[in-house]
Amino acid sequence: MAVPPLTDDVGGFTVRTRFVFAVRLLENGQCGSEPTPDCFDRSHVERSPTTEAAFLVPSGGAILRMSRQRFLAVTATALAAGAAAACGIGTHEHTGEGVKVMTATTMTTAQEAKLHDVAAQLIWKWEQPAGVELIREGAKITTHLINHGPLPVELADSWLPTPADRARGMIKYFADRDYDLEVNAAGDIVGAGISLIADEKSKGHISTINDRRFYNWCVCDIVMFPMVLKARSDVSTLDPRTGERISWTVTPTGFENISHPDVWFTLAPAHGGEIRQVYCDRVNIYADRAGAEAAAAADSQIAAAPLQELFDDTKKLADMF
Structure with missing residues (x-):
């Protein structure tokens, strides 16, 4: 017919x-x-x-x-x-x-509505004054980490816009906005979404930028920072259920070389507490749809969707830098 x-x-x-x-x-x-x-x-x-x-x-x-x-x-x-x-x-x-x-990547109407709602909450957070301030200063920090390595805290403090901010310091400036920067034993800043050290959480989220390996706080970070830099990056993360490593390539126009055929992810709003607890810990990649849907069923605040949806949603965040 x-x-x-x-x-x-x-x-x-x-x-x-x-x-x-x-x-x-x-x-x-x-x-x-x-x-x-x-x-x-x-x-x-x-x-x-x-x-x-x-x-x-x-x-x-x-x-x-x-x-x-x-x-x-x-x-x-x-x-x-x-x-x-x-x-x-x-x-x-x-x-x-x-x-x-019908495909493995087809979302139900309810799943699409939930993803739209959670993504809108996420964008809203970063559009608020505190979010704009974090993006402004975070862009300086991450640029230094990627290009030069550990950031002396005195130098970071000098970048803040007002005398009162500089007196308080960059670490406190971020903490006041529910964002705890990572520091090394010398007191230098080594992590702000993208990280130079592999702690228990960030060691699972790996990205390669300009032939250098970086660790990341969450799944969105391994996607967002290559987008900000307009770089091609091989990235990987761990399925939180099984520990299985899932990899793909981030390009300026989309994802390629996805290691598993039915990868889904979960997305969470980023308000209500410290960023790594309320957001990073709940944004994960799963080797199959069932894993992501089970996580969403256990947490009413998060959405589950096919991996490709992560590109469009993260691109909106990357464009704010």
Whole structure:
């Protein structure tokens, strides 16, 4: 059965999605009855002239969204799995209501709403005066750590904007804003999201920037700092359930070389206490969907989503630096 034209309303449901590639490519005849491995080749996707809509899942009345980054990642995974899977990104049905697409990375409507809510809370925190101040001073600290190593606290203190701030000092300035900087035995600052030392928590979150290894406070940090620097970075972290190491490459445009096919993560709001306790400890990567969903079920404040969603959400934070 031919795929019907895509409209703003399918089967009585409004299409609230951001991108439509699979449906358009099917309509344009780029996927035949015998799909070939290049059916969803990246070049086809990049050349697609349309940037509206996405995948429709009419069964059960749900219409789910898939971002462009997630689409590219899923298609790459599907291509690796074989030509037949590639054309449908898992499975597809030609019906009177559109194209039904189900994948391991598809979120439910409730999961999408939760992710949106938690991400909005996170952005809100950093847009407040205290958040803006932390970003302003944190950018100076992390730049020094990455380029020069440990930061003498006297030098850090001199960067603060007012005499009162400088008298209080950088470490206290951050602590007053629920952010405890890391220091070494000499009293130098060695960690502020990205770290020069491998403590019990940060040793699990590893990033490589300009051929140097760094440890990080949380999953978002191993993604965000390469984005800030517009660098390509091989990163890895540990599944908190199993201890299994999960790796991928952060690029300025997305994630590549993901070691596991069904990676999900959890995202938490960052208010209500010291940043590593309320945020870092609850933002984790899981080798499969079930792990992230179990964590979200145990903590009503956190959201669970496919790894590719982490790119879009973290990019918003990186753009604040």
